[in-house]
Amino acid sequence: MKKIERAVREITPFYVMELLRKAQRYEDTIHFEVGQPDLPPAPGVKKALLEAVEAERFAYTESLGLRALREKIAAHYLREYGVQIDPGRILITPGTSLAFMVAYELLLGPGDRLGLSDPSYPCYKNFAAMVDARTLTFPVGPHNDYQLRPEDLGEAELDVLHIASPSNPTGTLYRAERLEALIRHCETRGIAFVSDELYHGLVYEGRARTALEFSDEAIVINGFSKYFCMPGLRLGWMILPEALVRPAELIAQNLYIAAQTPAQYAALEAFDYAHLDRVRETFRERRDWLYGELSQLFTIDAKPDGAFYLWCDVSAYRDDAVAFSEELLERLHIAVTPGIDFGERQTRKYLRFAYTRSIEHMAEGMERLKQYLRG
């Protein structure tokens, strides 16, 4: 059963998941590891969800998803980016993860080559392993402002390039001209471009640009788990080039039939921009506060433009950030995510701090941390 052995060998666990389990041992754990918002979704979401349940909307929707929801998403792109998207190009998925799987099933076969930045979200390479594709990683760091440039890829032969902006774990936003240059590089070479825009909305510096502003051929993936604060409702979307809609629909019909029905009705009310502004401002405040605190201790060379993470170089204190994360959990009951979850090059020097809890909660953690490190 070589496939099982491969699953254990190649599909790496998230350390953050293991940490979450360990962290539950302590009642007073301070959570800097959690990758989901603690804020509620827009009030209308809860109301619509209750109504959908009352109305017993328990049957499947069509695989592409509720037409009304796909229209709301299209309207969102017009409002946020000024781009006109045919709702017929939008596929609703049961969470953003499955949108990645649909994209990889479409684009990558055994032996095909996926390009990723190092560091990047750990699932990407695991999805590649699931479709038996190979992953090539290209370092991002201070030398390229944590944004891949065409010259970083050089003549690498890739089938797919997959980027995220703002990025997990670094919070870096691709600047418009950088994004465009990368898309042109891919177009010229016949490399499919996948843009993970899940943290759009949670942007505090500059303005997020969708890949669709520069290309109708890009696959854009987004969802309701971060900015829209609905992680447990498991709902994402993808925007596909016209020619890929039908193949993606076939994959969706098989892979998951349709996204959850009541959640789709609930998401119709998710585009409450007054509420979403408050969500963004809450995270902006937390970012400002935590950045102020952590930059006194660690080197933060990735500009934290968005998402809800700070990527901290802790090598001034310890050689091995994995051991350091265990030390922090056991000694201080502080949970953080070791950088090694996200890549292979410099990642042993880094910890990822999430600001997904209140400033009061984080302040308690910072007190413990400062006392411990400064003695």
Added chain:
Amino acid sequence: MKKIERAVREITPFYVMELLRKAQRYEDTIHFEVGQPDLPPAPGVKKALLEAVEAERFAYTESLGLRALREKIAAHYLREYGVQIDPGRILITPGTSLAFMVAYELLLGPGDRLGLSDPSYPCYKNFAAMVDARTLTFPVGPHNDYQLRPEDLGEAELDVLHIASPSNPTGTLYRAERLEALIRHCETRGIAFVSDELYHGLVYEGRARTALEFSDEAIVINGFSKYFCMPGLRLGWMILPEALVRPAELIAQNLYIAAQTPAQYAALEAFDYAHLDRVRETFRERRDWLYGELSQLFTIDAKPDGAFYLWCDVSAYRDDAVAFSEELLERLHIAVTPGIDFGERQTRKYLRFAYTRSIEHMAEGMERLKQYLRG
């Protein structure tokens, strides 16, 4: 982009999905094509779902699923089959389809060989295509009572054998000794055994036996979409051999993070056996009625023990059942599923009739059909 071309070529659409779309053109369509129950889940499910939403349970659960739900499922196996299952061997999935994907990701790599009966549920071979495995099909029919026997497989070299009992599209239940013989055959040859038991509970003749009564190494897949009447809540489960739990959890963490949170809380109330008995009796009545009607017109050689389908040989009327299904839809506004969705050998002779609507609804369809065929 060979992968996309393959998706279009190899991943066959469900004709039933296309039919559903066409059927919406007519206001008076009689639905014999629908693969989901029209009955509501147990009243406690709705109540628990409302409570979960009120309590804003919108965060992720752990990837294996709520411990309490896994315990309820284990208790269900003790009650129904007398088998003791460690809840730690149960994985909750966002719908049964994704349980198949997890199983195939675990067990099948490029070029590996999956064995299926012909006919069988069309997704199986599509999932195999997604992991680049090959599918070998073995005919079931009157010669083997629509249940694969070891001699039907012979010396075929397989990595996985995947059966369903009761089966979609035929409604056939594997008899205990037949199931056991097949499992022993697989064990002897190192063939992994996957048992789709999604239609358990909807059994009207004999008693459904789980593969777990005969082997701890079988992978058993089931869910809440049929017997429990919760299709749109997208919730399934799988029971794994001890050694596969951890690899399956890794795949789940990546593939979908966790099943929908409110739905998991709702499912805690799904094991309402008085309600479930009423569901079974409703479908039994419908089966009896529709079998009585259809067997006057068509040959039904598959014994309809369970599920909610009748597999009818229509070759006495038309050579091509696909063309016949289109004729019935266009002329009579009767939607049925052509057998070709389910296999490649005899399937052009068959139509699948689902009894997922009331007898009143079906009676109107039968009136139209009898008048049309008898002139």
